[in-house]
Amino acid sequence: MISEDGGLRLMLGAGADANHEPRTFTFPIGEAHLAVIREDLPRHLLLWSAVLPLCEAAGTAGRLDEDAAVALLDPILLSPPEDVDALFRRIRWDRDRLVAHGADVGLLRRGRVCAAMRSATGTPDEKRAQEHRADRRRAERGAVLGPLDAAILRYTGQYAHGATVPRRLPGGGARKTALTFTDDKGAEKKWRKDGRRGASAEFWEFVGARSAADNEVFTIEDEERGEGLQVHFYADSVARVTTVREGKGGADPEYRVEYALVDGLDGYRALVSAFVRGGCAALDPYGPWMSDVAAFERARRERRGAR
Secondary structure, eight states, X not given: OEEETTEEEEEEEEEEOTTSOEEEEEEEEOHHHHHHHHHOHHHHHHHHHHHHHHHHHTTTXXXXXXXXXXXXXXXXXXXXXXXXXXXXXXXXXXXXXXXXTTOOHXXXXXXXXXXXXXXXXXXXXXXXXXXXXXXXXXXXXXXXXXXXXXXXXXXXXOGGGTOOOSXXXXXXXXXXXXXXXXXXXXXXEEEETTSSSOHHHHHHHHXXXXXXXXXXXXEEEETTTTEEEEEETTXXXXXXXXXXXXXXXXXXOEEEEEEEEOOHHHHHHHHHHHHHHHGGGGGGGGOOOBOOHHHHHHHHHHHHHHO
């Protein structure tokens, strides 16, 4: 906030100049606006998200459209929530900025921006915003991540880059009549119980045909049980996912994802055989299984250092 010629001006940094340095913009505000900005963090952040597109439109050297910025002040800072929600359905605004500051993504999606900002925080979480952008890019491509997929991508550091792994576990019944094999390149193969060959043999044949230096993640999914086993040959590890609660009334199912270290190809073969025989429950003896990704990564580094 600065004072200029006896008036108040709001200052914010946004965009970049030709040298990629942040630009600074100002525009006039009144005392009533200043009071809200100081006391009401959600309204302050909503104003910021609405002004950012104007800053971007100014480019590397252009002027901010001050009239457009000033026109946002009363509707965002001084109007009732329903009017603010209606305004945000008509204007451009920076969704990522609100997500970084803790906005409820579901409420934002439904157009309830004021309610979404009740969870706002003063300190931004840029990683949250990056993951939100990645989710939007996946949605634009028609890709949907299941909990196992999301957990694996976070573990491998690929989540915020918009990466995907092949499928989503749906949850479901108790009979195991089919398994699905997938790799990290989108290939898929179905195994059915009425076939001549066992599931383990067909899985390893699938791995043998598809494995490469850039294709070292393979998944076995029991869609009817809502269970899966994912092997990471590059990391000497596996992840298993089990359905904790089935989705009802349009809600997503709840899953538990756990990780374990693996000793060589024989270890992978034992895990695959156990999963084929009895699902995730049969994997218990092959632990310890860890649900904390950070703790698992520490254990993996410690074992690597001990070798």
